[in-house]
Amino acid sequence: MRPADNEDPFVKIAALIGGEEYYKVARALLNTEDATDEEIASATGMRINIIRKVLYDMFGKALITGIRVKDEKKGWFVYRWRAKRDQAENFIDNQKKKILDRLQKRLEYEESSEFYHCGNNECPRIKFDTAVELFFKCPNCKGSLGMVDNSKVKDALRYKIDEIMLEVTSKDQIQNN
Numbered sequence: 254m255r256p257a258d259n260e261d262p263f264v265k266i267a268a269l270i271g272g273e274e275y276y277k278v279a280r281a282l283l284n285t286e287d288a289t290d291e292e293i294a295s296a297t298g299m300r301i302n303i304i305r306k307v308l309y310d311m312f313g314k315a316l317i318t319g320i321r322v323k324d325e326k327k328g329w330f331v332y333r334w335r336a337k338r339d340q341a342e343n344f345i346d347n348q349k350k351k352i353l354d355r356l357q358k359r360l361e362y363e364e365s366s367e368f369y370h371c372g373n374n375e376c377p378r379i380k381f382d383t384a385v386e387l388f389f390k391c392p393n394c395k396g397s398l399g400m401v402d403n404s405k406v407k408d409a410l411r412y413k414i415d416e417i418m419l420e421v422t423s424k425d426q427i428q429n430n
């Protein structure tokens with residue numbers, strides 16, 4: 254499922270992590286501040302054990318807090334859950350920074366060498382230095398290695414990196430002003 258673009262970041266993140274069930278629990282938490290799991294159950298119609306599983310997972314990911322309070326009617330303790338909406342923004346930013354880091358490493362790798370390949374889908378790409386040592390013969394199928402044009406891959410990586418950089422930095426600027 255894909256939440257609407259104008260959906261609260263907290264709800265979006267929940268949906269990204271766990272889909273429909275997380276989405277419903279997150280929405281219920283925003284609709285009712287400090288809801289108990291039973292209140293969420295009656296708001297969503299979901300089973301309480303599923304709701305608890307979702308809540309504990311979100312708690313573990315520091316996306317919600319739980320306050321232990323005594324239920325005066327029943328006489329026992331229950332947890333009241335609250336969305337940490339500022340954490341949701343951080344969560345998204347951290348994910349983006351991780352992706353950015355991966356993309357940059359991949360780009361560095363692609364830029365580190367020329368690559369050679371035999372044309373056989375099951376065989377790996379070989380870096381130039383290794384290809385020389387192998388006399389341009391594929392170590393897997395013994396086919397001859399030809400140079401791979403990875404300029405499209407590099408372009409795509411650069412494009413994606415720019416895109417995420419722009420998102421991350423433009424947000425930092427808004428926060429600094």
Ligand SMILES: [Zn+2]
Pocket residue numbers: 371372373376377391392393394395396
């Ligand atoms: Zn091969």
